[in-house]
Amino acid sequence: MTLLRWARTRPTPVDPLVGWLASMLGLVLLAGGVGGFQESHASLAVWWNVAGLAVAALIVMTAATSWTLPTRTLRWIWTVAPLLQLTLLATWAFAYTGSPDAVRGLWAWRFETAVMCYLVLIVRPGVALAGQVASGLLPVLSAWLAFGTVPAAIAGQAATHVGNVGILAIFLGVRALLANVADVERDARRHQRETVVARARTAQHAEFARVVHDEVLATLTAAMRLEGEPPPELRQEARHAIGVIDGARVGRDTPRVAVAEAVENLVRAIRDAAPDTEIVVTSDPGELPVRAVETIRLAASEAARNTVRHAGAAARWAEIEAGPKRLRVAVCDAGPGFDSERLPEGRLGVRESILARMEALPGGDCVLESGRTGTMVDLSWRG
Structure with a gap:
């Protein structure tokens, strides 16, 4: 034997x-x-x-x-x-x-x-x-x-x-x-699988870092500036940040969402970040991919927060256009602006939470215009 x-x-x-x-x-x-x-x-x-x-x-x-x-x-x-x-x-x-x-x-x-x-x-x-x-x-x-x-x-x-x-x-x-x-x-196939997994993990880590920057750091920064008992709004933001970290977003596991619900979520996100923003909405009935809505929602939230941080009391407004094959959100302000061609190294919110996030979205695009008369962050997706 x-x-x-x-x-x-x-x-x-x-x-x-x-x-x-x-x-x-x-x-x-x-x-x-x-x-x-x-x-x-x-x-x-x-x-x-x-x-x-x-x-x-x-x-x-x-x-x-x-x-x-x-x-x-x-x-x-x-x-x-x-x-x-x-x-x-x-x-x-x-x-x-x-x-x-x-x-x-x-x-x-x-x-x-x-x-x-x-x-x-x-x-x-x-x-x-x-x-x-x-x-x-x-x-x-x-x-x-x-x-x-x-x-x-x-x-x-x-x-x-x-x-x-x-x-x-x-x-x-x-x-x-x-x-x-x-x-x-x-x-070669094993290496390809490992590469795909590594890229997916890198993308997940990058998205997690953006969420931490957008949701957690913003809340912590606001808390550090306050003295005494936190107001209800800050408590709500903290609960929202914890929910984001836990992945407890409504509709996350749903492949598509109704346009009306997507617009409602976008309006809420912009108002949570910048309450005095004037918002104009144009929409058609239908459904949109959850990934496109979530990506633009997060990027728009960061853009709205930036209007509060850098535009001060200047006027700010937003435009939302939504339909089954398209989604556009433009966040604008009349603040002093900045040189969009030379983003400072410290502007991670613009680099990662807006530009990199939209670049990773298939069909996504971001146009950033800024000058002495104000700033416009134009976020769009086409299916």
């Missing part, structure tokens, strides 16, 4: 392909051996001919069904066919009923090379090559034991069949090459 376990080779994903190639070689050899069968089968016992036809049937079956048969079944065929073939070659002389001088060849010996190629899928290379050499010498040994002499036809063909180890060596090389390619493809 230990010896058999040592002799086995490790299965590879390319074995069905290599086995199919060996079977196709067998079909070619079978087609060329039809005449030999007609010439020699009458001089051989019925049981020997039946066993030989069984091997031929296994070749035909694997050629036709290698892509559909279970691997376990294929490996059973790849094991049984060579063993049966070697048995035929070792017993042919005892099944022969004619005169030794009349031997012209063995019809089942013609496709022996294809059957021996199955061994490269089952046993180690050295064992497979030894099997091919044995398939060339066993007919000689069988004749010597049964007849006391070796017919010239058998002796002449034996050298050719022993030399077929070269074909087995080619199959070994093809299997090793294909297995290496399969390993490289598997590693």
